Amino acid sequence: MLRFKAIIFLPLLFFTLSACLQNSEYNHPPREGQLITAAEQMSLYLPLLEGRKVALTANHSSLIGHTHLVDTLLSRGVNLIKVFAPEHGFRGLASAGEQIKDDTDIRSGLPVVSLYGSSKKPTAEMLEGVDIILFDLQDVGVRFYTYISSMSYIMEAAAEANIPMIVLDRPNPNGFYIDGPLMEAPHTSFVGLHPVPVVYGMTIGEYALMVNGEKWLGDSLQCDLKVIPLKNYDRTKLYALQVKPSPNLPNWQSVFLYPSLCLFEGTIVSVGRGTDHPFTVYGHPEFAIGSFTFVPESRPEAKHPKFEGERCTGHNLMKYANNYEHTPYFFNLQWLISAYQVLDKGEAFFMPYFEKLSGTSDLREQIMQGMSQEEIRAGWSAGLDSFKKTRKKYLLYEDFE
Helix, strand or coil, X not given: CCCCCCXXXXXXXXXXXXXXXXXXXXXXXXXXXCCECCCCCHHHCHHHHCCCEEEEEECCCCEECCEEHHHHHHHCCCEEEEEEECCCCCCCCCCCCCCCCCEECCCCCCEEEECCCCCCCCCCCCCCCCCEEEEECCCCCECCCCHHHHHHHHHHHHHHHCCCEEEECCCCCCCCCCECCCCCHHHCECCECCCCCCECCCCHHHHHHHHHHCCXXXXXXXXXXXXXXXXXXXXXXECCCCCCCCCCCCCHHHHHHHHHHHHHHHECCECCCXXXXXXXXXXXXXXXXXXXXXXXCCECCECCCCCCCCCEEEEECHHHHHCHHHCCCCCCCHHHHHHHHHHCCHHHHECCHHHHHHCCCHHHHHHHCCCCHHHHHHCCHHHHHXXXXXXXXXXXXXXCC
8 A cells, every 4th residue: 555755734724835935936945855836836937927917726735835915916017907716716615516606806997707606617708818828726635626627617617718738736735645536527517627536636736637638628618728837746645724615614524534524425424514514524413423513604605505504413524534644445335325324315415416426326226236345446447557657647646657
């Protein structure tokens, strides 16, 4: 089993990217071996923006040190004309699935165009007057996390409009493994556009190269794409992040557990939305096992969560996450299988959304048939082997295998 080389954690900051983001190349030279994000390496992309009208895809995670990329670009004279905002909005405050309206950024005065409202793909009107698109979002390396879908739609729109696009790479906090069933075409949606496993082991820049190179954009289009790479990135490290990437992933443990626990979103089980423990716990009002209890409440980041106001019993997995070096599998199905068996609801355990998350028609049936985790996982081998061959063509950094 893979053993992580390091984990960097500052308890007083939510997450920290190797504690090195404050030492941007822009401000002063990095120490040897520090992770340097693409956004910090401004000498590599500022010349490409000169004399051009720039649209930026960004949110609260688009930082250089503690300064937002919007503010930094404006201070360097870049002609930003608008910002595209993904799910959760430009400031990252909206709850999952909440539609975002167009707005104006109070600080910069720039128009903020929502790509999680009436349209998830930039229209020709939205791209009017844009000469180049700059993209900088913090992904978590999981297929159903929607930032890669937003990126793909932007790439497609850019290809159709013949507008070049630059992706500023950021580390993948789940970049040290590949696992899960591959997305099957009948179940594609905004939470799974491409034939990749649940956990794909690529940075968002590498993923963009794969989408482009494999011609996965509509009509097999290819975008005029450039990826600015990270410096000193080591994908065998469990990177923590400077800020939470979305409202319900509040710490590195939730990001680590997210691939496995998110499948519960397609079932009758709660993953702690509306509590202080989202994606580190799971439970149900009728659970007969587990000693951890929680009561979901409506909050700005989780409006009207599952089982709002009801006491749920279940499990707190923080100890499991903190013991990451000794976990049997990274993508863990056992919690899902056990919950199905204990609740004994049969088909009623699942919601139609389950296939969109799992990406396959098989997993629901396999769980209902009583197959073990080992038996189910064995069926993923051929698909994972095929994906790994595709993936290798687009890697920018040394692999973990």
